[in-house]
Amino acid sequence: MITIHFAHPDGTVTKAQGTPGQTLMQLAVDSSIAEILAECGGACACATCRVDISLDAPVLPMVEPEASMVDCVAEPLPTTRLSCQIILSAQMDGMTVHLPERQY
Amino acid sequence: MNSLPDAFAPLSQAFAQDPYPAYAALRAQPGPTYFADVDMWLLSRADDVMRVIQDTTLMRGTETVFSPEERRALQRAENFHDIPHHERFVQNNLLESDGPTHARLRRQVFRTFTPGLIARQRPMIDTHVSALIDRLEPRGEFDFIADFAVHIPGHVIGRVIGVPDADCPRLRVWSEETVRFFDIDRTPEKKARAEAAVTEFYHYLLDLTAERQKSPREDVLSALIASMTRGDLSEDELIATCMLILMAGHGSTIDVLGTGLLALLEHPKAMATLRADPSTMQTTIQEMFRFQSPLPFFHRYVTKPCEIAGQQFQRGDRIGVLYGAANRDEFAFDAPDTFDIHRSPNRHLAFGGGAHFCLGNHLARLTMDVVFTQLLSRFMTISLSGNTPEYKTGLSVRGLKSLNISLR
Numbered sequence: 001m002i003t004i005h006f007a008h009p010d011g012t013v014t015k016a017q018g019t020p021g022q023t024l025m026q027l028a029v030d031s032s033i034a035e036i037l038a039e040c041g042g043a044c045a046c047a048t049c050r051v052d053i054s055l056d057a058p059v060l061p062m063v064e065p066e067a068s069m070v071d072c073v074a075e076p077l078p079t080t081r082l083s084c085q086i087i088l089s090a091q092m093d094g095m096t097v098h099l100p101e102r103q104y
Numbered sequence: 105m106n107s108l109p110d111a112f113a114p115l116s117q118a119f120a121q122d123p124y125p126a127y128a129a130l131r132a133q134p135g136p137t138y139f140a141d142v143d144m145w146l147l148s149r150a151d152d153v154m155r156v157i158q159d160t161t162l163m164r165g166t167e168t169v170f171s172p173e174e175r176r177a178l179q180r181a182e183n184f185h186d187i188p189h190h191e192r193f194v195q196n197n198l199l200e201s202d203g204p205t206h207a208r209l210r211r212q213v214f215r216t217f218t219p220g221l222i223a224r225q226r227p228m229i230d231t232h233v234s235a236l237i238d239r240l241e242p243r244g245e246f247d248f249i250a251d252f253a254v255h256i257p258g259h260v261i262g263r264v265i266g267v268p269d270a271d272c273p274r275l276r277v278w279s280e281e282t283v284r285f286f287d288i289d290r291t292p293e294k295k296a297r298a299e300a301a302v303t304e305f306y307h308y309l310l311d312l313t314a315e316r317q318k319s320p321r322e323d324v325l326s327a328l329i330a331s332m333t334r335g336d337l338s339e340d341e342l343i344a345t346c347m348l349i350l351m352a353g354h355g356s357t358i359d360v361l362g363t364g365l366l367a368l369l370e371h372p373k374a375m376a377t378l379r380a381d382p383s384t385m386q387t388t389i390q391e392m393f394r395f396q397s398p399l400p401f402f403h404r405y406v407t408k409p410c411e412i413a414g415q416q417f418q419r420g421d422r423i424g425v426l427y428g429a430a431n432r433d434e435f436a437f438d439a440p441d442t443f444d445i446h447r448s449p450n451r452h453l454a455f456g457g458g459a460h461f462c463l464g465n466h467l468a469r470l471t472m473d474v475v476f477t478q479l480l481s482r483f484m485t486i487s488l489s490g491n492t493p494e495y496k497t498g499l500s501v502r503g504l505k506s507l508n509i510s511l512r
Contacts (some may be wrong), residue, residue, distance in 0.1 A: 034449045035452060041158050041459035047211070047218070072218040104219035104466060 003090050005096040006033050013029035018088045021094075024097065025049040042084040047072040051086075052079040052098040056063035058091035064082060106133040114499035115288070121495055123400075124441065124504075127429035135414040136423070144403060144422045145415065148429035150436035150453065152413045155456040156425050162404035162459055165200040169405040170421060183290045187299040192217035193299075194282060197344040199460065201350065206459060212331040213345055216324045216461065222264075222466040229260050229474045237478060241511065243487050248507040253475075256284055260471055261350050261464070266316060266323030271308070279303040279354045282347070287498065302347070307445050309343050322350065353464040356398040359469055359503025360454075362493075364392035364472060364508060365441050365479075369488050374445045379480045388445040389472045394452035395443050400428025401499045402456060427453045428502060485512040 004027060006014040010096070018027035028036035028049070040046035044065045050073045053059055062070065066085040070076055083097070108128035113119045120124060130148040132136055135145045147153050156162055166175050179185050184195055198209040199509075215221075236255055240246050258276035267275060278301040285298035313329060320326040328345060331337040368375040378388050406421040417423070431452045432440040454464035462468075479486060490508035 012121070022158070032449070036448065038451070039465070040456060040459075041154055041457035043158060043458040045459050045461040045462065054363075056270070067215075072215060074220055 002090060002093045004088070004092065005041075005094070007096055007098045008032070008035065009099060009101045018086075020089055022088050023084050024051065024086040024088060025082075027088065028083060028097075035101075035103070036083060037103045038084060042082075044069050044082060044085055046084060048103040049083040050076075050100050050103055051081055051083045052077060052100070053081055053095070054085075055079060057095050058089070059086055059095075073100075080104065105178055106135060106137040108137055108139060109133075112139075115497050117494070117497060120497040124432055126431055127426060130426070130429055131433060136412065137426065140271055142424070143424075144424040145193040145417070146332055146424045146426060147413060148426045148433075149412060149413075150430040150433040153425045153427065153430040153453060153458060154325040155229055156404055156412060156423055157456055157460070159404075159410075160203075160459070161407050161410065162423065163202040163407055164402075164404055165202050165206075166405060167200075167205075168202055169407050176477075183295065187295060187302075189302040190282070190285075190299050190339060193302055193306060193344040193347050194370075195350045196340075198463075199348055200478075201488070202459075208336065209341060209345065209465070210327060210459070212337050213324065213349070217266075217328045217463050217466060217468045222470055225260070225264060225467070226470060226474065228298065229471055232256065232259055232263075233474050234278075236398070237482060241482075244512070245508065245510040248365055248509050249358065249504055250506060253358045253361045256355040256361070256475065257468070258350060260467065261353050264324055264467060265346055266321060266325035267312065272427070275305075275350055275356065277301070279350050286500070300408050305347060306343055308348055313342065335364060337415075349464065352462070353468060355437060355501065357468045358466070359398040359496075359501060360392055360396065361472060361475055362504040362507050363396035363398070364389070364476070365509070366488075366493060366504065368476075369486065369509070371443050374443060375480075378445060378476070381475065382424075382480075384445055385477065387448055387450065388467075389469050390452065391443060391445050391447050392472065393454035394437070394447070394450055395430045396502055397428045397431050397452070397499065398455070398456035398502055399456075400408055400502050401426055402460075405462070427456065437443055456468070479511075486510075 001017040004016050004018060006016060014033060016027050016031035023042060025036060025038050025042055029038055037048035039048045047069050068080050070080055070082055073080060109126055111129060127148055131144060141147050147156055163169050164177060171434035201209060236252055240251060258279055259272040262272035262275040271423045281297045281301035298331045316326050327338060328342045332342050335507055378384050402425050404423050406417040406419055408419055410417050431454060434440050454463045487510050489510045493507050496503050496505055
């Protein structure tokens with residue numbers, strides 16, 4: 001199992017356990033993380049599953065279509081990612097993922 | 105094989121008034137249900153519907169599914185032949201494409217529909233809605249649909265595309281005459297009117313495109329022209345995209361404005377809460393879309409043998425996804441038949457999902473936000489007048505024929 005710490009904007013943290021191959025978005029949805037809307041269901045078509053992850057976290061760099069879609073979120077940061085495009089791997093165990101105040 | 109529940113009679117007024125018992129009966133069946141009238145397998149449970157719309161081997165358009173001969177036969181069977189402009193701009197567009205073509209077309213326009221850019225339209229929508237209310241206010245009583253809602257979405261979408269204010273009323277007519285030919289009842293008269301509307305709209309857009317080429321503005325048309333200049337979009341694709349944006353958003357937003365207001369009228373506590381606490385507007389609007397999804401039915405084509413919900417499918421089979429049924433699935437939503445304006449998260453499927461997820465969702469929600477904010481802030485009492493409103497019949501749309509209200 002891979003433990004992910006979802007850090008809510010109010011400072012609280014939800015700990016969730018996922019499996020390799022699952023997307024970060026799916027783990028969030030399955031864990032009832034309300035900040036992740038994921039309105040398109042994971043097709044990289046809505047930009048409503050935004051998270052922010054430290055640049056030194058063990059996450060693969062962005063490729064298309066995420067790279068084109070990510071700047072459609074409100075005020076993207078260098079740390080901004082779309083969680084539907086991040087596939088959980090063992091290296092991510094213990095990683096903290098920051099959730100936005102709102103997706104739009 | 106599952107048989108259709110008796111209550112599932114999409115053309116009946118009884119089904120139109122309350123399709124949810126029929127949807128519940130469909131969801132209770134162990135797998136997909138064959139609907140012979142339209143040669144289609146229906147899926148109604150939220151997880152099955154989501155699985156289908158996320159599956160990239162299931163296509164919305166026919167191009168990658170059938171041979172050119174098969175497509176022509178299908179087009180003739182659907183009475184979509186011998187209408188050259190309709191074929192060119194309505195039957196071939198972003199919605200009817202898949203794969204790389206769909207991704208390219210969507211990429212050109214998605215950026216103009218981001219929440220940030222759409223939010224800038226709020227003053228324009230405010231002004232338009234406010235003027236409409238000013239005109240209706242002295243009457244006190246009117247039909248919320250015919251006198252008010254029909255004048256909003258097409259106008260707003262037109263302005264977002266870049267159509268001047270004075271020309272926007274024409275868009276509504278073009279859109280409605282084109283969309284009417286999608287009904288099951290495809291009469292020769294409707295066919296001729298649809299082709300005429302598309303032809304007129306085409307020539308109008310050609311002229312406006314020429315104008316914008318000379319002096320670009322911050323609108324969707326100018327963005328699409330820039331795509332065309334870069335070679336990312338053909339002129340036909342530009343025209344078809346503008347037409348689709350209008351047609352997809354106009355009728356559906358009218359319908360959800362009407363059913364949304366009716367839900368508030370039928371749930372006075374919800375209306376009072378929304379009035380007292382406008383911060384609930386966003387969750388209220390989401391719940392309006394879930395509770396009465398304005399486009400409750402879409403389809404996908406099977407491209408290769410597969411199994412879905414225990415049923416084997418072959419290339420060319422058509423699967424119908426019932427968003428209206430999925431959005432009342434008790435396995436996806438607590439108390440699904442309850443109108444709960446605080447529901448969060450509200451992962452409804454009213455905007456579809458997957459690659460074809462509704463492009464205009466932010467504009468539709470903003471339009472509703474403006475309308476309900478203005479109505480609640482300007483009037484202390486909004487009430488139903490006249491008889492119980494009737495819904496339109498059919499499976500593809502969910503909306504009211506009329507909604508007589510009084511405002512004080």
